[in-house]
Amino acid sequence: MWIYLTKRLLSLLPVLLGITLLVFAFLHLIPGDPAVVLSGERATPEQLASLRTQLGLDQPLPLQYLAFLGNLLRFNLGNSIISGIPIAHEIQTRLPASFELTVSAMLVALVLGIPAGVLAAVQKNRWLDNLTMSSSLIGVSLPVYWLGLLLVYLFAVNLHWLPPSGRLSVEAGFNFQPITGFYVLDALLRLDWRTLADVLVHLVLPALTLGTIPLAIIARITRSAMLEVLSQDYIRTARAKGVPEFRVFFQHALKNALLPVSTVTGLQFGSLLGSAILTETIFAWPGIGSWIYDGILARDYPVVQGGVIFVSIAFVLINLLVDLSYALLDPRIQY
Amino acid sequence: MGMGIEKKLGKSPFRLFGISAICAIVPFGCTPATNLGTSSSPSSLAPNQSGVLVYGSGGSPVNLEPGNITDGNSIIVQDQIYNRLIEIKPGTTDLVPGLAAEWSVSTDGKTWTFKLRQGVKFHDGTDFNAEAVKFNIERWWDPNQPQGYRNEGKIYEIWQQMFGGYKGDPNSLLQDVKVVDTSTIQLRLKQPFAAFPAAIASGFYGIASPTAIKKAGANYGKPGSLAIGTGAFVFKEWRTGDRVVLEKNPHYWRTGLPKTNQLVIRFITDPAARLAQLRAGQIDFTVDLAPDQIKELQADPNLESVPRPSFNVGYLALNPSYAPLAKPEVRQAIAQALNQQAIVKAFWGNLGQNDAHFLPPSLSWATTLSLQPYSFNPPQAKQLLAKAGYPNGFPLELWYMPVSRPYYPTPKPIAESFAADLSAIGIRVTLKTKDWAAYLEDRRKAPGYQAFMMGWTGDFGDPDSFLYAHFGPGGTSDIGNWKNDRVFQLLNQARATSDQTARGKLYAEVDELLHQQALRLPIVHAQPLGAKRKNITGWVPSPLGTEPFESVEKK
Numbered sequence: 104m105w106i107y108l109t110k111r112l113l114s115l116l117p118v119l120l121g122i123t124l125l126v127f128a129f130l131h132l133i134p135g136d137p138a139v140v141l142s143g144e145r146a147t148p149e150q151l152a153s154l155r156t157q158l159g160l161d162q163p164l165p166l167q168y169l170a171f172l173g174n175l176l177r178f179n180l181g182n183s184i185i186s187g188i189p190i191a192h193e194i195q196t197r198l199p200a201s202f203e204l205t206v207s208a209m210l211v212a213l214v215l216g217i218p219a220g221v222l223a224a225v226q227k228n229r230w231l232d233n234l235t236m237s238s239s240l241i242g243v244s245l246p247v248y249w250l251g252l253l254l255v256y257l258f259a260v261n262l263h264w265l266p267p268s269g270r271l272s273v274e275a276g277f278n279f280q281p282i283t284g285f286y287v288l289d290a291l292l293r294l295d296w297r298t299l300a301d302v303l304v305h306l307v308l309p310a311l312t313l314g315t316i317p318l319a320i321i322a323r324i325t326r327s328a329m330l331e332v333l334s335q336d337y338i339r340t341a342r343a344k345g346v347p348e349f350r351v352f353f354q355h356a357l358k359n360a361l362l363p364v365s366t367v368t369g370l371q372f373g374s375l376l377g378s379a380i381l382t383e384t385i386f387a388w389p390g391i392g393s394w395i396y397d398g399i400l401a402r403d404y405p406v407v408q409g410g411v412i413f414v415s416i417a418f419v420l421i422n423l424l425v426d427l428s429y430a431l432l433d434p435r436i437q438y
Numbered sequence: 439m440g441m442g443i444e445k446k447l448g449k450s451p452f453r454l455f456g457i458s459a460i461c462a463i464v465p466f467g468c469t470p471a472t473n474l475g476t477s478s479s480p481s482s483l484a485p486n487q488s489g490v491l492v493y494g495s496g497g498s499p500v501n502l503e504p505g506n507i508t509d510g511n512s513i514i515v516q517d518q519i520y521n522r523l524i525e526i527k528p529g530t531t532d533l534v535p536g537l538a539a540e541w542s543v544s545t546d547g548k549t550w551t552f553k554l555r556q557g558v559k560f561h562d563g564t565d566f567n568a569e570a571v572k573f574n575i576e577r578w579w580d581p582n583q584p585q586g587y588r589n590e591g592k593i594y595e596i597w598q599q600m601f602g603g604y605k606g607d608p609n610s611l612l613q614d615v616k617v618v619d620t621s622t623i624q625l626r627l628k629q630p631f632a633a634f635p636a637a638i639a640s641g642f643y644g645i646a647s648p649t650a651i652k653k654a655g656a657n658y659g660k661p662g663s664l665a666i667g668t669g670a671f672v673f674k675e676w677r678t679g680d681r682v683v684l685e686k687n688p689h690y691w692r693t694g695l696p697k698t699n700q701l702v703i704r705f706i707t708d709p710a711a712r713l714a715q716l717r718a719g720q721i722d723f724t725v726d727l728a729p730d731q732i733k734e735l736q737a738d739p740n741l742e743s744v745p746r747p748s749f750n751v752g753y754l755a756l757n758p759s760y761a762p763l764a765k766p767e768v769r770q771a772i773a774q775a776l777n778q779q780a781i782v783k784a785f786w787g788n789l790g791q792n793d794a795h796f797l798p799p800s801l802s803w804a805t806t807l808s809l810q811p812y813s814f815n816p817p818q819a820k821q822l823l824a825k826a827g828y829p830n831g832f833p834l835e836l837w838y839m840p841v842s843r844p845y846y847p848t849p850k851p852i853a854e855s856f857a858a859d860l861s862a863i864g865i866r867v868t869l870k871t872k873d874w875a876a877y878l879e880d881r882r883k884a885p886g887y888q889a890f891m892m893g894w895t896g897d898f899g900d901p902d903s904f905l906y907a908h909f910g911p912g913g914t915s916d917i918g919n920w921k922n923d924r925v926f927q928l929l930n931q932a933r934a935t936s937d938q939t940a941r942g943k944l945y946a947e948v949d950e951l952l953h954q955q956a957l958r959l960p961i962v963h964a965q966p967l968g969a970k971r972k973n974i975t976g977w978v979p980s981p982l983g984t985e986p987f988e989s990v991e992k993k
Contacts, residue, residue: 122656133873139876139878139879154593154595160929175587182591185500186500186501187590187591187592187656187660188660188661193678196661196678196679197678197679200679231804252710252711252714255711256714259714259718260714260718263718266720267711267714267715267718267720268706268711268714268715268720269680269704269706269715269720270680271680272720273490273492273681273702273704273720274490276681276683276702277490277683277700312580331487345973365694382707384707384711385708385710385711386711386713387680387704387705387706387707387708387711388679389677389678389679389705390679391678393707394679394708397497397498397707399809401451402875
């Protein structure tokens with residue numbers, strides 16, 4: 104186990120190095136520089152030159168990259184060009200919001216996706232199966248941006264059932280002092296039920312929006328994994344022994360079908376941290392995604408670099424955790 | 439209901455956790471019961487009636503430190519916290535006293551004396567006086583001022599852009615700053631600059647508490663730090679990426695203001711999301727909606743559209759260093775070939791105005807009002823072309839910006855309309871674009887683009903902010919370093935003349951010359967679109983882009 108873990112961690116190094124190189128190259132090789140974006144229509148060539156010197160943009164690219172790597176090794180992601188705020192601090196401040204949203208979206212996906220997949224497998228090729236699978240096809244294909252706005256217009260603007268965006272209503276915000284930044288947890292710690300309710304209603308629409316794609320994927324994977332397991336000999340044996348269908352599905356089959364589902368769940372969880380960019384922007388969610396979005400628009404190099412590298416590392420680490428979890432889910436696997 | 443849960447669960451922390459886990463797993467299963475079921479709970483779903491004024495901003499401020507930032511989302515918050523020496527009459531570009539009760543200039547036009555308001559205090563209780571003003575100005579201007587924290591990356595570049603340079607720089611307009619007594623300060627300039635009061639009245643130059651700046655150091659104005667001014671609202675909290683919370687300044691020197699006790703500024707980047715928030719009643723007023731959202735806005739009986747007076751110009755630049763465009767007749771022909779009125783109507787509706795002037799309508803005192811825009815007349819345009827030696831037209835590369843700007847919300851289709859109109863007189867247009875940063879930069883690299891779309895929003899309420907930057911020395915590198923001695927002379931003379939009527943005449947002559955030259959064809963003065971809920975009164979948007987909300991009230 105420990106040898107495996109060490110090997111895996113070492114093999115991450117080139118991956119991470121590759122990520123930093125790619126992110127750096129993409130940002131710096133596209134035309135135009137942030138000094139121009141910062142000054143907008145206003146800048147004259149002399150002012151641009153002095154601004155570039157101050158931002159360190161007049162250095163050759165390889166030197167800029169080495170400086171960037173050196174800082175990274177010291178866990179220094181630099182400061183935002185525009186606000187001057189340290190990237191690490193910004194990530195720390197915004198991570199709880201993104202994490203809370205991602206967990207909620209994954210819960211939506213799992214709680215709805217697994218039963219839907221099981222149902223579809225059980226009802227294979229019947230109308231329920233067709234309905235579930237075609238809805239999940241739609242779910243995978245829906246543009247998040249469009250779906251988010253649609254939900255907002257339906258549930259917030261027209262029906263007034265749910266708030267259209269944000270993490271907390273204005274009123275709740277006045278008296279609520281976060282402790283950890285995870286608002287659900289903070290409201291619980293403070294035994295503040297009104298705020299808890301407020302926080303949870305604010306989570307519904309963004310979590311549904313962000314959860315739609317993983318929901319659809321999980322439903323489809325669960326279905327196919329279930330179908331495969333259901334054709335195994337031991338299921339026939341169980342049925343022959345007279346085990347009730349319900350127990351066959353949930354006790355014998357589902358447990359064994361969960362392995363591929365857990366892989367996909369891990370992958371989706373990692374990618375949600377990054378793909379929340381659009382969802383967070385539509386829902387004015389103060390997380391990492393909306394921050395990266397603003398950074399891209401403003402061409403704030405350190406913000407985009409820091410944000411993307413952080414999300415990539417999180418993705419890689421989550422995948423490692425998923426791999427390790429196989430040993431727990433399947434006793435036959437040993438590292 | 440909230441109380442009920444609390445009671446039932448008793449004291450066991452484990453039970454609490456159980457409920458939380460269930461709520462977390464089924465977020466929408468738990469919440470309606472606890473929220474909707476309680477009539478006394480502050481429901482977040484009904485329109486916000488709490489008396490708290492909520493403004494939907496187009497994004498997060500970058501920081502709340504005056505003089506160090508120019509983006510509108512920062513300035514709108516700073517406008518609430520700080521006062522400037524000179525301020526702006528709501529809805530106009532007229533100057534009114536701010537922290538300076540009066541101001542005057544010496545006969546040589548170089549020394550400006552400001553008499554400061556007495557008895558004003560900063561939100562931290564310290565005194566506002568001439569020393570405080572000197573401290574603020576020197577931070578922006580003097581690279582060696584210790585509390586400028588330039589070694590920590592602060593730049594104050596807008597000062598350099600507006601006033602020529604920093605202290606010690608030969609181009610610096612400012613010569614020195616002198617405290618005459620506690621309520622009088624003098625700024626000596628190297629050359630006369632009549633627009634100086636308008637420039638120092640721009641939203642960038644709020645006066646902050648020196649004590650607070652010394653206390654907070656380089657972090658001043660960042661989230662979690664301080665932002666202390668003399669303005670109508672006191673800074674209370676900044677939640678990163680989410681909101682700024684402000685409270686009424688009970689000692690505000692403008693008596694009877696502000697009209698609201700609490701002001702919350704929420705950051706909502708996406709215009710569609712902002713409008714949804716407004717319609718759902720979660721915010722009370724907002725700005726920077728897209729022109730095509732006006733229909734949705736007007737269809738909602740609870741909302742009103744609030745167009746901001748235009749303070750911009752969207753223009754089509756014709757670069758005379760491209761041989762066919764060297765003759766003014768050819769450029770005039772292009773002006774006549776474009777159906778400008780129809781284009782503006784089509785893309786801006788009632789939110790755009792096409793006229794003959796580079797200056798926006800709010801600066802009409804500096805224009806020749808009788809000047810008419812070039813009328814749409816393709817046959818005459820064709821004749822002009824033929825006379826200039828291009829009977830069969832010529833090829834033209836026309837550049838359009840890849841991003842939406844307030845003055846050109848949808849550049850590409852607008853460029854296509856230009857191209858269609860020009861092809862009717864034989865000009866064969868190739869449309870081009872590139873990344874925005876490169877677009878901005880490369881237009882100034884010789885020989886520059888042949889023709890390009892660009893625009894400008896004024897930095898301060900004076901014609902100088904538009905005309906000097908585009909037609910003065912150093913402002914024409916994107917139109918082949920075009921140079922006109924008479925225009926340069928008039929612009930410099932206007933800088934040295936303090937009488938507004940006399941300045942108006944000088945600028946009016948510039949206006950006529952520019953019209954005849956047709957180098958940067960003014961296509962539109964666009965009105966940014968704001969909106970509010972019907973129960974909001976007292977909001978008068980400023981042409982300059984941001985305004986204090988001290989008179990805004992929720993009925």
